[in-house]
Amino acid sequence: MVSIIGSSFIKVDRYYELSEKDMVIEAFKQLIIKLKELPPIDTIIVSSGYIDIISKSLLSALKLSEGLGFRNCNVMRIENGDNGAASLLTAYSLVKSQISKAVMIIGVDKFADYPSKYINDVIAYNLDNETEYQYGLTPHVYAALMAKRYLKTRRLDYDYLAEWPLLMHEYASENPYAYLKFKVDRKTIMESQVVAEPLRLFDIAARADGASIVLVASDDIANKYSDAPVKIEKIVSSSHKVDIISPSLPAVKEAFNKLNMKLNGNTLYDVHDSYSILAALEIEALKLANDSKPFENIRAFEINLSGGLKARGYPGGATAIYQLAEAYMQLTNTFPGRKSSAENSLILSADDLGNSVYITVLRR
Amino acid sequence: MKISPSQNWRLKDSLYRLALTKCKRCGNVSYPYKPICNNCGSLDVEKIYSKGYGTLIEYTISYQVREGFEKQQPLVVGLIKLDEGAIIVAPIADADGDIKEGARVEAVLRKIRSDSSNGLIQYGIKFKVINNDSNG
Numbered sequence: 001m002v003s004i005i006g007s008s009f010i011k012v013d014r015y016y017e018l019s020e021k022d023m024v025i026e027a028f029k030q031l032i033i034k035l036k037e038l039p040p041i042d043t044i045i046v047s048s049g050y051i052d053i054i055s056k057s058l059l060s061a062l063k064l065s066e067g068l069g070f071r072n073c074n075v076m077r078i079e080n081g082d083n084g085a086a087s088l089l090t091a092y093s094l095v096k097s098q099i100s101k102a103v104m105i106i107g108v109d110k111f112a113d114y115p116s117k118y119i120n121d122v123i124a125y126n127l128d129n130e131t132e133y134q135y136g137l138t139p140h141v142y143a144a145l146m147a148k149r150y151l152k153t154r155r156l157d158y159d160y161l162a163e164w165p166l167l168m169h170e171y172a173s174e175n176p177y178a179y180l181k182f183k184v185d186r187k188t189i190m191e192s193q194v195v196a197e198p199l200r201l202f203d204i205a206a207r208a209d210g211a212s213i214v215l216v217a218s219d220d221i222a223n224k225y226s227d228a229p230v231k232i233e234k235i236v237s238s239s240h241k242v243d244i245i246s247p248s249l250p251a252v253k254e255a256f257n258k259l260n261m262k263l264n265g266n267t268l269y270d271v272h273d274s275y276s277i278l279a280a281l282e283i284e285a286l287k288l289a290n291d292s293k294p295f296e297n298i299r300a301f302e303i304n305l306s307g308g309l310k311a312r313g314y315p316g317g318a319t320a321i322y323q324l325a326e327a328y329m330q331l332t333n334t335f336p337g338r339k340s341s342a343e344n345s346l347i348l349s350a351d352d353l354g355n356s357v358y359i360t361v362l363r364r
Numbered sequence: 365m366k367i368s369p370s371q372n373w374r375l376k377d378s379l380y381r382l383a384l385t386k387c388k389r390c391g392n393v394s395y396p397y398k399p400i401c402n403n404c405g406s407l408d409v410e411k412i413y414s415k416g417y418g419t420l421i422e423y424t425i426s427y428q429v430r431e432g433f434e435k436q437q438p439l440v441v442g443l444i445k446l447d448e449g450a451i452i453v454a455p456i457a458d459a460d461g462d463i464k465e466g467a468r469v470e471a472v473l474r475k476i477r478s479d480s481s482n483g484l485i486q487y488g489i490k491f492k493v494i495n496n497d498s499n500g
Binding site: 117137140142144198244 | 375378379395396421422423424425426427428429430431432433434436439441443451453454455476477486488489490
């Protein structure tokens with residue numbers, strides 16, 4: 001069995017006074033305060049999508065682990081764009097195969113150091129570098145095309161997409177760690193700036209700085225160092241280009257089919273809502289709602305109680321580590337925002353557009 | 365240096381000539397050309413060149429552009445089905461007014477961006493509307 005035995009993070013925000021290393025140290029301090037005793041960590045995995053490009057820093061796993069005072073560890077950075085769950089699969093595999101006993105996953109990314117037009121350029125590195133990037137495109141354009149096709153093929157008006165930011169900001173208003181900790185009304189969403197039509201400002205997750213930590217451990221370590229380990233029940237993955245013409249996320253559908261498990265008890269869901277349209281398509285692919293109106297009964301199940309990427313904030317490659325850390329806190333009744341009494345948590349982690357997907361199931 | 369001359373030279377078939385992969389096994393046609401089919405994995409493919417005509421499936425107007433593309437703001441981007449069957453997402457040049465779904469488009473060679481510090485200019489394919497009638 002492989003378990004999560006601890007988690008911590010800093011509020012997603014703009015940290016002009018802190019470097020990535022400073023942010024990680026702050027998250028680590030929170031972890032130390034929470035744990036009675038730190039287990040002997042033998043592997044440190046850094047999940048960061050952009051640290052090399054934005055902060056001009058390679059060997060980041062070495063630098064960050066040294067900065068935390070760790071020596072003689074396996075250290076590595078895993079880059080998978082905004083999809084940090086690749087780090088969890090690696091940690092899980094290392095512990096399951098008994099190569100490691102205790103793995104610390106550090107999620108970190110920083111966007112506030114540069115203006116948005118530069119960040120837009122960096123985020124566009126996620127596109128095909130031989131064609132799409134060369135044409136000056138951005139991921140926003142692809143999300144916009146998907147949203148436009150989606151609304152058209154389902155005969156929906158734009159205000160349908162507004163359901164998502166409306167709910168996410170409501171949840172975020174209760175989360176002290178949320179970047180955009182405020183409620184919004186429908187009118188504000190509907191009249192916000194058009195970024196790439198039909199997408200408005202409130203349809204796009206707010207990228208900001210973040211650092212989060214999750215400890216993954218074997219049974220013997222979990223039993224010795226934790227009163228409340230949360231079991232990693234299963235982790236599955238798929239990769240498949242999104243369908244823009246008939247908007248859908250084949251990778252999510254494939255990963256969900258691979259999961260092939262019945263979740264007993266209530267389940268808390270967390271999806272990668274980089275765009276409102278992604279949330280809609282992910283909810284459809286997870287079969288949480290019918291295919292034509294996924295937001296229709298959005299309050300009938302528990303999803304993204306932190307406020308999601310939309311309002312809790314979108315810290316790049318650290319995002320999945322935030323999702324895991326928050327789910328761990330929910331399942332151990334320590335989450336400070338909107339609470340869930342669910343027995344399970346299903347976490348859908350993805351890259352910015354949903355081409356690369358991981359689904360993780362945690363259980364109390 | 366933001367623009368690499370060697371990279372542009374290497375990509376000339378994709379960026380200037382719309383080279384496509386046509387799979388002899390599954391019939392899939394895709395852009396850009398690669399010596400393997402991205403649909404079925406077959407190596408039995410041929411390189412064909414698009415005649416440069418297609419149909420607009422959808423488009424968006426982007427008001428947030430990347431560094432180096434400020435003068436092109438707002439950027440009109442189309443989702444296009446080339447007559448050969450491949451799908452491409454590319455900028456629409458000279459777009460004014462409402463573009464209709466189903467409009468016919470033609471590939472044109474245009475300036476993409478420049479690297480002011482080195483005097484390099486990158487060119488590439490954009491599309492322009494040649495018939496804005498949704499029936500083509």
